[in-house]
Amino acid sequence: MTPEQQAAFVFSQSVCAQAEIAAMQAENEMAKLSKALPIYNGDDFRELLTKYSLTHKAVMILFAGGRLSS
Secondary structure, three states, X not given: OOHHHHHHHHHHHHHHHHHHHHHHHHHHHXXXXXXXXXXXXXXXXXXXXXXXXXXHXXXXXXXXXXXXXX
């Protein structure tokens, strides 16, 4: 990948993660309004970094020309 493609990939993955985070937050708010426990916790949100290859290590591997494992 070219540097531009790498940056576009990270950006697109970030957008996907943000969309999922927004949905998770909305579900937690709905649970809160229903006086239920949150559906998602901090670990669930942190797992999205791995799911979307946004950990520091994953991004550095990508920018160093390595391949991300699926």
